[in-house]
Structure formats: structure tokens, C-alpha cells
Amino acid sequence: MHALPAAAPPAPKRQLLVGTALAVVAMFMITGGMLAVWALQRTRAIDDTGTWLPDGVTIPEVPTNVMLISFIGICVFAQWAVYAAHRRDRGHTVLALGCSALVSLLVINAQAFSYHEMGLGIGDGTYAVMFYGVTGLFVVLMIAGLLFTAVAAFRYIGGRVGDNELIVAHAIYWYAMAAVYSAIWFVVYVTK
Amino acid sequence: MTTIESSPEAVAATTDDSDAPSDASDTWLDRISDTLSSTDHKVIGRLYLGGGLLGLLTAVVLSVLISLERIDGADALLDEGALPQLFDGQRIALVFGALLPLAVAACIYAVPMQLGARSIAFPRLAAAGFWMWFGGLVLNAIALINNGGTLGSDSDMVGLFIVSMGLMAIGLTATAGAIATSILTTRAPGMTMRRIPPFSWSALVFALGVILVMPVFVGTLTYVFLDHRNGRTGFGGNEGIFDWVGWMVTQPATFLFAIPAIGLFAEAMPITFNRRLPARGVMFAGLALIGVAAFAAVTQQNLQGLPWAGSDLSTDDLGEKAQDLVPYFLFNVLPVIGIVLVALIALLCARPDGEIKVNITPAFVFGFLGFGMVLVGMVGNLLYAIDDLGLQGTVFEEATLVYIVYGAAIGGMGATIHWGPKLWGPAAPTTKAAPLAMLAVVGTVLAAFPLYIAGFLDQPAGAVYDDGDLSVWNILSTIGHGVMALTVIAFVGLLASTNRSSDDDQPVDDPWDGQTLEWTTTSPAPRDNFVDVPVVHSAEPLLDLKQAGSSATTDGSTA
Numbered sequence: 001m002h003a004l005p006a007a008a009p010p011a012p013k014r015q016l017l018v019g020t021a022l023a024v025v026a027m028f029m030i031t032g033g034m035l036a037v038w039a040l041q042r043t044r045a046i047d048d049t050g051t052w053l054p055d056g057v058t059i060p061e062v063p064t065n066v067m068l069i070s071f072i073g074i075c076v077f078a079q080w081a082v083y084a085a086h087r088r089d090r091g092h093t094v095l096a097l098g099c100s101a102l103v104s105l106l107v108i109n110a111q112a113f114s115y116h117e118m119g120l121g122i123g124d125g126t127y128a129v130m131f132y133g134v135t136g137l138f139v140v141l142m143i144a145g146l147l148f149t150a151v152a153a154f155r156y157i158g159g160r161v162g163d164n165e166l167i168v169a170h171a172i173y174w175y176a177m178a179a180v181y182s183a184i185w186f187v188v189y190v191t192k
Numbered sequence: 193m194t195t196i197e198s199s200p201e202a203v204a205a206t207t208d209d210s211d212a213p214s215d216a217s218d219t220w221l222d223r224i225s226d227t228l229s230s231t232d233h234k235v236i237g238r239l240y241l242g243g244g245l246l247g248l249l250t251a252v253v254l255s256v257l258i259s260l261e262r263i264d265g266a267d268a269l270l271d272e273g274a275l276p277q278l279f280d281g282q283r284i285a286l287v288f289g290a291l292l293p294l295a296v297a298a299c300i301y302a303v304p305m306q307l308g309a310r311s312i313a314f315p316r317l318a319a320a321g322f323w324m325w326f327g328g329l330v331l332n333a334i335a336l337i338n339n340g341g342t343l344g345s346d347s348d349m350v351g352l353f354i355v356s357m358g359l360m361a362i363g364l365t366a367t368a369g370a371i372a373t374s375i376l377t378t379r380a381p382g383m384t385m386r387r388i389p390p391f392s393w394s395a396l397v398f399a400l401g402v403i404l405v406m407p408v409f410v411g412t413l414t415y416v417f418l419d420h421r422n423g424r425t426g427f428g429g430n431e432g433i434f435d436w437v438g439w440m441v442t443q444p445a446t447f448l449f450a451i452p453a454i455g456l457f458a459e460a461m462p463i464t465f466n467r468r469l470p471a472r473g474v475m476f477a478g479l480a481l482i483g484v485a486a487f488a489a490v491t492q493q494n495l496q497g498l499p500w501a502g503s504d505l506s507t508d509d510l511g512e513k514a515q516d517l518v519p520y521f522l523f524n525v526l527p528v529i530g531i532v533l534v535a536l537i538a539l540l541c542a543r544p545d546g547e548i549k550v551n552i553t554p555a556f557v558f559g560f561l562g563f564g565m566v567l568v569g570m571v572g573n574l575l576y577a578i579d580d581l582g583l584q585g586t587v588f589e590e591a592t593l594v595y596i597v598y599g600a601a602i603g604g605m606g607a608t609i610h611w612g613p614k615l616w617g618p619a620a621p622t623t624k625a626a627p628l629a630m631l632a633v634v635g636t637v638l639a640a641f642p643l644y645i646a647g648f649l650d651q652p653a654g655a656v657y658d659d660g661d662l663s664v665w666n667i668l669s670t671i672g673h674g675v676m677a678l679t680v681i682a683f684v685g686l687l688a689s690t691n692r693s694s695d696d697d698q699p700v701d702d703p704w705d706g707q708t709l710e711w712t713t714t715s716p717a718p719r720d721n722f723v724d725v726p727v728v729h730s731a732e733p734l735l736d737l738k739q740a741g742s743s744a745t746t747d748g749s750t751a
Contacts, residue, residue, distance in 0.1 A: 015377045019369060032408070034415065037415060123422040133414045
């Protein structure tokens with residue numbers, strides 16, 4: 001009978017961080033894939049008809065630009081939460097998470113306002129289908145981020161003050177979302 | 193017998209294990225409930241295995257029906273209206289019903305034990321992934337039965353067909369995330385990435401590939417679904433579905449899903465020749481090359497062809513030819529180079545220096561034969577992409593897919609028999625398992641190779657053709673699929689009989705003379721795999737102990 005020496009149970013090796021990183025990779029892939037198809041269809045439409053944006057549709061630039069700027073806020077608040085969590089400062093950690101949640105709500109609100117301003121029906125052709133496809137995915141990812149923030153905040157309120165990994169993972173998620181929206185902003189709202 | 197020394201505290205802890213498996217007094221309903229809601233990676237793996245075998249059997253039956261329909265190229269044997277659904281069903285069942293779940297199953301039940309981990313990372317996510325995949329598969333079948341699919345006339349069922357594919361993709365991505373995170377974070381102390389077993393490395397390449405490829409598939413499905421429900425202007429409605437997302441169920445994407453089968457071959461060779469795996473880095477690079485090339489699938493094109501027409505290999509227009517050759521090389525040749533690298537390193541295990549002690553195990557037989565079938569499929573894809581051969585639009589592509597899927601399924605069956613003792617105790621005897629592998633290869637070759645020939649003879653990919661001489665190849669293909677169906681049924685029978693023998697036969701902890709950590713725990717493995725996490729000092733920790741002749745044991749409390 002052979003015997004291997006027993007080791008002490010290994011400390012968790014940043015499982016949540018690695019999992020979040022993989023989720024971020026998946027987010028980049030789905031957004032990148034959708035924007036690639038967007039670019040392809042846009043080129044085809046311009047080649048065929050000379051236009052991509054349907055007649056009468058105007059992109060509301062104020063809310064879409066404000067959404068981009070808001071991501072600076074979300075990232076700053078998420079990083080503030082990391083800083084406070086490392087200092088085991090529960091009050092500031094929860095406050096920073098709350099601010100992140102508030103600004104992410106603002107972004108969702110601005111996206112809904114953009115939908116209203118554009119007045120584009122989902123059945124109004126290829127542009128409309130793809131516009132709602134890309135921005136709908138963005139809204140879903142925003143809601144997922146909001147839930148992530150809520151979970152992190154409730155765990156901190158509940159006393160899991162040492163759970164820094166969750167806060168760092170939360171920040172990584174919002175940094176990635178900033179990159180995702182930057183790409184959408186440039187392709188969908190700027191390039192049009 | 194081999195074991196891990198357990199600390200007295202750990203042994204004491206196991207006597208009060210509230211998570212212990214259900215005892216004999218539990219009713220069958222309790223046991224089913226425990227199984228379906230379990231977060232034990234071995235149980236989740238078994239669920240995927242069961243679903244994958246069911247999917248494989250479905251794919252084989254659909255293939256038999258299609259082959260029967262093709263025997264007479266002029267007359268329809270089946271209802272012509274059902275043919276589009278049959279073709280859709282065959283392809284979905286081959287890739288999403290069989291290839292992917294069988295690969296995921298092997299990764300889920302084997303990898304944590306190979307790593308010396310007590311559980312998989314994010315077990316609830318892995319379990320949720322299984323249920324999403326399985327739900328998607330059921331919904332897909334419902335959609336196809338009710339006139340959905342790419343050419344279906346029921347709009348709601350076409351929508352359900354698209355959604356079900358997305359559900360399966362999300363589920364598989366979730367499980368792949370759990371697999372990749374496990375490999376990256378739950379390795380035993382001392383197990384560097386270079387020391388992980390070849391199968392675990394193949395699982396990592398596979399899982400990362402799925403995480404990279406599936407989201408792109410889901411994104412495009414989103415467009416296709418929205419377009420189908422709203423106007424059908426930009427994506428061609430249901431007829432355009434496979435134009436946009438067909439790349440996921442054809443080559444080179446399928447290469448990615450066959451990587452664990454190649455990993456089994458790499459895992460089996462050192463055990464078979466009782467050697468340490470030489471040049472691990474090169475072997476790992478070979479497996480990664482296959483994954484890198486398969487990532488080409490995200491170009492969302494069904495084919496990276498080589499348009500060479502009319503040039504007769506002259507040196508004219510070299511710049512233009514280079515533009516064709518580079519993507520052809522990267523997308524079609526690179527995976528073949530990867531698999532050849534794996535084969536060369538594996539063969540080094542059999543180098544004739546010193547005494548060779550050959551230990552033929554089911555993993556070797558299934559792994560070697562499955563590897564061979566996948567290789568033939570990859571080489572077939574090399575030819576398929578060359579425009580001048582005129583194979584595009586023929587049944588040749590289907591033959592390539594069948595080689596890949598059946599080859600990987602043979603590997604999946606081998607993995608099940610290899611790690612079966614850790615799942616249910618007794619080991620299936622090699623004398624019973626090896627003939628099954630042979631039968632599976634006969635079925636695969638008969639099912640696919642005649643279609644290679646028919647492809648060269650210009651038999652179109654559908655069911656209709658004019659040349660009556662082609663019938664013989666379709667008859668042979670029908671027989672091949674039939675043999676494969678028998679193999680799958682016999683394999684399930686072998687598993688059942690192996691399970692039934694548990695009362696009579698004492699399970700052996702290390703039945704194949706293994707080299708890695710999973711063989712240090714009991715058969716079947718307990719819920720948490722290991723009482724104490726072992727320390728690893730080399731890539732073959734168990735072989736180290738065997739060669740050192742260590743006999744230090746505990747009093748039998750092996751976990």
C-alpha cells in the first residue's frame with residue numbers, strides 16, 4: 001500500500017476572481033461578435049442602399065454620451081469600494097457600492113430614455129433588430145452588474161467584512177462593462 | 193492499494209459527515225432527488241454522461257433514417273416534409289446532443305480528482321449548466337417534432353428552435369466556466385500547471401475554447417431570433433439560420449469539442465507503456481494548437497476554403513495565393529499539426545529503450561481508436577476546404593463531421609470505462625470493453641468512409657441524387673450507423689452489468705496501474721474525493737511512490 005503525505009487544506013486561490021475574469025472574457029466575446037455582425041450588415045446595407053440608419057431616426061447623443069461618462073463614475077465608486085474593503089471600513093464600502101448601484105441605475109434609465117427618444121420599433125427593419133439586439137444585451141449585462149453590486153452590498157451589510165475578493169471581482173466586472181459600453185458607444189452611437 | 197495519509201482530525205471529521213451519501217434506508221425517490229439536485233461533480237458528470245449517451249443514440253438513429261432515405265436517390269422513403277427536421281436534428285444531436293455533453297461529462301467527473309481537489313469550482317453553476325443544456329435539448333427536440341427548425345413552417349416552433357440552441361450554449365458555457373476555474377484554482381499543493389495530467393490540460397483547452405466560442409454563437413442567435421420574430425429582412429428568416437450560426441455545428445468548431453478525446457489518448461499512453469510522459473510541454477502545445485485553430489470558428493464562416501481554381505499550382509500571382517494559403521493553413525492545417533504533435537509525443541512513450549512493460553487498458557484501446565477517427569476527420573476537412581476538389585456541397589462534409597463526433601464519442605466511452613471505478617466502484621473488464629471499441633470503429637468507418645467516396649462522386653448533401661451507382665455507398669453508410677447504434681446500446685449494457693457486479697466484485701482503487709492522483713483515493717470515490725489534500729512533487733505523484741517502493745500506509749482509512 002502506497003501513501004502520499006497529507007497536506008494542509010489549500011487556501012482558496014482567488015476562485016471568484018478567476019471566475020469573474022472568465023465571465024468577462026465571455027462578455028467581451030459576445031459583444032465583439034455582435035458588433036462584428038453589426039459592422040458586416042452595416043457595410044452590406046451601405047453598399048446596397050447607401051444608408052444604414054433608417055430615415056427619421058435620430059440617435060439622442062446627450063444620454064448616450066452621459067452613459068459613457070457615467071461609467072467613469074461607476075469605476076471610481078467600484079474602486080473606492082475595493083480601497084475601503086482593504087481597510088475593513090464597512091461603512092465606506094457599503095456607501096461606495098451603493099453609489100455604484102445608483103449610477104448603474106442611471107445608465108439603465110438613460111438607455112430606456114434613448115429608446116423612447118428614438119421611437120424605433122423593433123420590427124422596423126434590420127437596423128432596428130440589430131440595435132435592440134446589441135443594446136438589449138447591454139441592458140441585460142447592466143442588470144447583472146446591478147445584482148452583483150446588490151449581492152456584494154448585502155454580504156457586507158451582513159458582516160462579511162473580510163470578503164475582499166468579492167469586492168475586487170465586482171470592480172473587475174464594472175471595468176469590463178465600461179469597455180463593453182465604450183465599444184458599443186463607438187460602433188452604434190458614433191459611427192452610426 | 194494506494195492511499196493518502198489522513199490526519200486523525202480529518203478521519204474523525206469524516207465520521208460526522210452530514211453530507212454523506214444517502215444510506216440504504218432512503219427511498220428510491222430520495223435517491224433520485226439527491227441525484228438530480230446534487231452538486232457533487234461526479235454526479236453532475238454522470239448526468240451529462242447519461243444525457244450525452246441519449247443524445248448520441250438519438251443522433252445515430254436519425255443518421256440511420258437519413259441514410260435509409262439516401263439509399264434510393266430518386267424516391268422518397270420517408271415523408272419529404274420531415275426531411276429538413278431530420279437533417280437539423282441529426283446535426284444538432286451529433287454536436288449539441290452527443291459531442292459536447294460527452295466531452296463535458298468526462299471533464300466534470302475526472303478533472304477535480306486528477307487535480308487532487310475535493311470538489312469542482314462553482315458546483316451550483318456547473319449543475320445549473322447541466323439543466324440549462326438538458327432543457328435546451330428537450331426544447332429543441334420539441335421544436336423539431338412540431339415543424340420547427342431551419343426550414344420549418346411553424347413560426348413559433350422555429351423561434352423555439354433558436355432559443356433552445358441558445359439555452360444549450362449558455363448551459364455548456366456555464367459548465368465550461370466551472371471546469372476552467374477548477375483547473376486554474378483548485379490544484380493540489382505542488383501541482384503546477386506543467387504538472388497537471390494531459391487530460392486535465394485538454395479539458396482546460398476545451399473549456400476555454402467553449403467560453404470563447406459559445407458567446408459569439410449566442411450573440412448571433414440573438415440577432416437571428418429577433419430578425420425571425422420581426423420582419424425577417426436582414427438575416428433571411430428561418431432559412432438563414434444555418435447561414436449565420438451553422439459554423440458552430442461544422443468544422444473547425446467541432447475540433448475544439450473533440451479535444452478531450454485526444455487528451456484521453458495522451459493520458460492513456462504513459463499508463464500503457466508504464467513510462468513518464470516525455471516532452472510534456474510539446475504535448476501540451478499540440479493540444480493547445482488544436483484549440484487555437486478551432487477558435488477560427490468565431491470568424492462565423494462555415495468554411496475557410498482554398499480557392500485555387502484554374503491556377504494549376506503555377507507560380508503566378510503568388511501574393512494572391514498567399515492570401516488564400518494563410519487562412520487555409522491557420523484554420524485547417526494547424527489543428528492537424530497539433531494532433532500529429534500529440535501523436536508523436538505519445539508514441540515516444542513506446543520508444544524501445546530498456547524493458548517495456550505493456551499494460552493494455554480500455555483507455556488505451558478506446559483512446560487510440562477514437563484519436564484515429566478524429567484524425568481522419570481532420571484530414572478529411574483539409575481536403576474538403578480545397579475548392580478544386582469540388583467537395584463542397586456534397587456529403588463529404590457530413591462524413592467529416594461523423595468521423596469527428598463518433599471518434600470523440602469513442603473517446604468519451606473510453607473515459608467512462610477508465611474513470612468508471614471512481615464513479616461506481618467495479619472496473620469493466622478490458623476483455624469486454626475492447627471488442628466494443630473495435631465495433632465502434634467498424635461502425636464509424638462504415639458510416640463515414642463511404643460518404644467520403646460518395647462526396648468525390650458528387651453526391652449532394654441532401655437526400656436526392658441522380659446517379660443510381662451511388663446507392664451502394666449509402667447502403668454501407670446505413671450499415672455503419674446501425675453498427676454504431678448497436679455499440680451504444682451494448683456500451684450502456686456494459687455499464688449496467690458492471691454496476692450490477694458491485695455486490696460480488698471488490699472494487700480496486702487503482703485497477704489500471706495509474707500514475708496520477710485520482711487513483712490514490714478509494715473506488716468509488718467519496719463525496720469529497722480526498723480526506724486530505726495530497727502534496728505533489730512531480731507530474732506523476734503516484735508513479736513516484738510506486739517506484740520508490742513506498743509501503744507506508746495508514747490503517748486503511750483511505751478517505
